[in-house]
Amino acid sequence: xxxxxxxxxxxxxxxxxxxxxxxxxxxxxxxxxxxxxxxxxxxxxxxxxxxxxxxxxxxxxxxxxxxxxxxxxxxxxxxxxxxxxxxxxxxxxxxxxxxxxxxxxxxxxxxxxxxxxxxxxxxxxxxxxxxxxxxxxxxxxxxxxxxxxxxxxxxxxxxxxxxxxxxxxxxxxxxxxxxxxxxxxxxxxxxxxxxxxxxxxxxxxxxxxxxxxxxxxxxxxxxxxxxxxxxxxxxxxxxxxxxxxxxxxxxxxxxxxxxxxxxxxxxxxxxxxxxxxxxxxxxxxxxxxxxxxxxxxxxxxxxxxxxxxxxxxxxxxxxx
Amino acid sequence: xxxxxxxxxxxxxxxxxxxxxxxxxxxxxxxxxxxxxxxxxxxxxxxxxxxxxxxxxxxxxxxxxxxxxxxxxxxxxxxxxxxxxxxxxxxxxxxxxxxxxxxxxxxxxxxxxxxxxxxxxxxxxxxxxxxxxxxxxxxxxxxxxxxxxxxxxxxxxxxxxxxxxxxxxxxxxxxxxxxxxxxxxxxxxxxxxxxxxxxxxxxxxxxxxxxxxxxxxxxxxxxxxxxxxxxxxxxxxxxxxxxxxxxxxxxxxxxxxxxxxxxxxxxxxxxxxxxxxxxxxxxxxxxxxxxxxxxxxxxxxxxxxxxxxxxxxxxxxxxxxxxxx
Ligand SMILES: Nc1ncnc2c1ncn2[C@@H]1O[C@H](COP(=O)(O)OP(=O)(O)O)[C@@H](O)[C@H]1O
Ligand SMILES: Nc1ncnc2c1ncn2[C@@H]1O[C@H](COP(=O)(O)OP(=O)(O)O)[C@@H](O)[C@H]1O
Ligand SMILES: [Mg+2]
Ligand SMILES: [Mg+2]
Numbered sequence: 001x002x003x004x005x006x007x008x009x010x011x012x013x014x015x016x017x018x019x020x021x022x023x024x025x026x027x028x029x030x031x032x033x034x035x036x037x038x039x040x041x042x043x044x045x046x047x048x049x050x051x052x053x054x055x056x057x058x059x060x061x062x063x064x065x066x067x068x069x070x071x072x073x074x075x076x077x078x079x080x081x082x083x084x085x086x087x088x089x090x091x092x093x094x095x096x097x098x099x100x101x102x103x104x105x106x107x108x109x110x111x112x113x114x115x116x117x118x119x120x121x122x123x124x125x126x127x128x129x130x131x132x133x134x135x136x137x138x139x140x141x142x143x144x145x146x147x148x149x150x151x152x153x154x155x156x157x158x159x160x161x162x163x164x165x166x167x168x169x170x171x172x173x174x175x176x177x178x179x180x181x182x183x184x185x186x187x188x189x190x191x192x193x194x195x196x197x198x199x200x201x202x203x204x205x206x207x208x209x210x211x212x213x214x215x216x217x218x219x220x221x222x223x224x225x226x227x228x229x230x231x232x233x234x235x236x237x238x239x240x241x242x243x244x245x246x247x248x249x250x251x252x253x254x255x256x257x258x259x260x261x262x263x264x265x266x267x268x269x270x271x272x273x274x275x276x277x278x279x280x281x282x283x284x285x286x287x288x289x290x291x292x293x294x295x296x297x298x299x300x301x302x303x304x305x306x307x308x309x310x311x312x313x314x315x316x317x318x319x320x
Numbered sequence: 321x322x323x324x325x326x327x328x329x330x331x332x333x334x335x336x337x338x339x340x341x342x343x344x345x346x347x348x349x350x351x352x353x354x355x356x357x358x359x360x361x362x363x364x365x366x367x368x369x370x371x372x373x374x375x376x377x378x379x380x381x382x383x384x385x386x387x388x389x390x391x392x393x394x395x396x397x398x399x400x401x402x403x404x405x406x407x408x409x410x411x412x413x414x415x416x417x418x419x420x421x422x423x424x425x426x427x428x429x430x431x432x433x434x435x436x437x438x439x440x441x442x443x444x445x446x447x448x449x450x451x452x453x454x455x456x457x458x459x460x461x462x463x464x465x466x467x468x469x470x471x472x473x474x475x476x477x478x479x480x481x482x483x484x485x486x487x488x489x490x491x492x493x494x495x496x497x498x499x500x501x502x503x504x505x506x507x508x509x510x511x512x513x514x515x516x517x518x519x520x521x522x523x524x525x526x527x528x529x530x531x532x533x534x535x536x537x538x539x540x541x542x543x544x545x546x547x548x549x550x551x552x553x554x555x556x557x558x559x560x561x562x563x564x565x566x567x568x569x570x571x572x573x574x575x576x577x578x579x580x581x582x583x584x585x586x587x588x589x590x591x592x593x594x595x596x597x598x599x600x601x602x603x604x605x606x607x608x609x610x611x612x613x614x615x616x617x618x619x620x621x622x623x624x625x626x627x628x629x630x631x632x633x634x635x636x637x638x639x640x641x642x643x644x645x
Contacts, residue, residue, distance in 0.1 A: 047505035184363040189589035218578035255510040259538035
């Protein structure tokens with residue numbers, strides 16, 4: 001990818017878990033590699049525990065990687081650089097009620113971010129810039145919104161505000177960790193539309209983290225499917241949705257009911273849930289649930305197979 | 321429809337709030353046939369849980385039944401004393417709550433909780449209890465070794481299935497489920513729905529299933545009720561409501577779901593917020609958000625009107641249907 005703004009290479013994060021006798025290493029993410037180009041929305045899709053938030057937190061510098069690295073806007077990010085650059089990739093969180101200081105007016109945090117990140121804007125112009133920011137995410141009239149208190153905003157309005165806040169530093173990439181999961185369905189779509197508008201009008205890239213394939217299809221240019229800390233499949237949204245290759249992607253797709261269509265067949269014999277990956281052995285982590293598993297699958301970890309220039313799946317059963 | 325097992329008539333629930341009574345459920349009526357699967361969908365705060373609590377007579381202060389009847393097999397639950405109700409709970413009606421994490425006791429094994437439920441409602445011997453406990457766990461594909469497990473030792477999907485097993489202990493005629501799948505991932509969600517369906521066909525119980533995410537029930541329920549601000553605004557066969565929603569709110573909801581495999585198109589959602597339940601608007605509760613609202617809509621509260629097997633609470637639909645007739 002020529003104009004990649006983010007290149008992630010073999011990113012791994014382990015957590016020590018368990019007590020004295022049962023101590024182990026939990027592999028939250030394991031050798032994850034991907035890229036994000038300028039001006040695109042990439043969806044990171046997976047069930048809970050698959051490692052989505054861990055990826056976002058490592059990228060945001062909230063905690064370091066155990067191994068692996070990433071290059072953001074041409075700068076290699078080792079442990080030390082990440083600390084210094086915290087905030088380069090701002091994050092929007094799932095909980096619209098958790099991330100905002102309740103006693104300060106909405107405008108306060110936004111003006112402070114502008115002061116911090118945008119020294120080019122004169123003090124007198126800051127308020128106008130803040131108004132422009134909240135209006136970009138559909139909060140109008142901006143002046144009035146900035147004077148409100150957080151409790152006067154609905155969940156959807158707070159999540160919009162989260163994006164405005166993220167935009168304040170004029171980032172090239174926003175990490176959005178399940179930004180719509182706690183919102184009601186009728187409000188979700190408005191926020192997904194905001195994400196598309198930010199991409200189209202502001203040229204900002206978004207790493208959209210979700211467990212909802214249909215919303216990923218709606219906003220994302222490309223999709224990365226995670227299973228148990230590893231990438232199972234990635235490709236253009238049209239490729240992954242139109243011709244899913246990894247058996248896990250297929251299971252996910254056949255499980256997601258589409259109210260717009262007639263029911264699909266579901267064998268109903270998969271009661272499995274993703275494993276917690278503690279002291280893993282070799283092999284594919286989906287193999288115990290996989291209808292196509294072969295001997296090889298439990299012996300060595302399947303490498304990424306290229307299905308097209310943009311479509312890859314980590315599966316021995318997939319033929320290029 | 322075959323003989324109704326449950327008839328809910330003009331049910332009203334209020335919560336006492338500092339600002340005055342909030343009408344959380346405002347005149348809900350529906351029938352449920354034996355063995356039928358009714359889904360109730362609506363956004364959070366529209367009164368789904370409150371409605372279920374009122375049907376099962378589990379309301380507590382500040383909630384209060386402000387009117388209506390709940391006829392189960394002809395007996396009005398709203399007139400029964402607590403000890404009379406106790407005879408119906410678990411045997412006739414059981415309830416599966418939103419979060420198994422909150423509903424299961426974290427300090428007791430699954431087996432002990434099943435035993436407690438049996439002891440409270442039956443005279444069964446210990447052997448009979450053990451046998452039945454293993455049996456209901458098997459129904460939801462949980463191995464009997466987990467009788468000795470504590471809730472935290474089970475995965476989210478297994479906990480939710482254990483809750484359903486518990487609800488089925490005494491073979492109730494009606495199982496009420498309040499968003500049992502919301503905490504689950506899609507694969508576990510789908511397998512839970514699949515299991516509920518299989519068991520319903522095997523055992524013949526009726527289901528009232530509440531969810532804010534109607535894609536969950538789209539392929540399972542017989543009928544679908546859409547709730548808005550404490551009222552049912554549309555009720556009909558599930559496929560019909562999905563394919564030809566009549567109420568502008570249902571139409572908006574259907575348009576709010578991106579499709580996974582179908583047509584890929586720009587969607588809009590529904591602008592605005594639900595009304596205050598303490599000081600609701602005079603006319604249709606949806607009028608302030610409705611693109612089609614006229615003066616009548618803003619001044620007169622519409623009734624739920626039936627057309628064949630479909631019911632809609634909307635002046636505009638009512639008028640066009642009358643003209644068609
Ligand atoms: N601070 C932590 N300590 C121990 N385990 C953690 C920690 N954070 C995440 N994990 C584990 O790492 C795995 C991935 O978690 P997470 O990245 O939050 O997944 P997701 O966001 O996809 O739900 C899970 O098994 C989770 O329990
Ligand atoms: N204990 C309570 N006190 C006051 N209001 C309540 C209480 N419980 C629920 N409500 C209000 O009643 C309405 C319906 O709530 P609920 O039945 O929980 O909705 P749902 O289950 O559809 O999300 C909401 O507006 C909620 O704020
Ligand atoms: Mg997460
Ligand atoms: Mg509820």
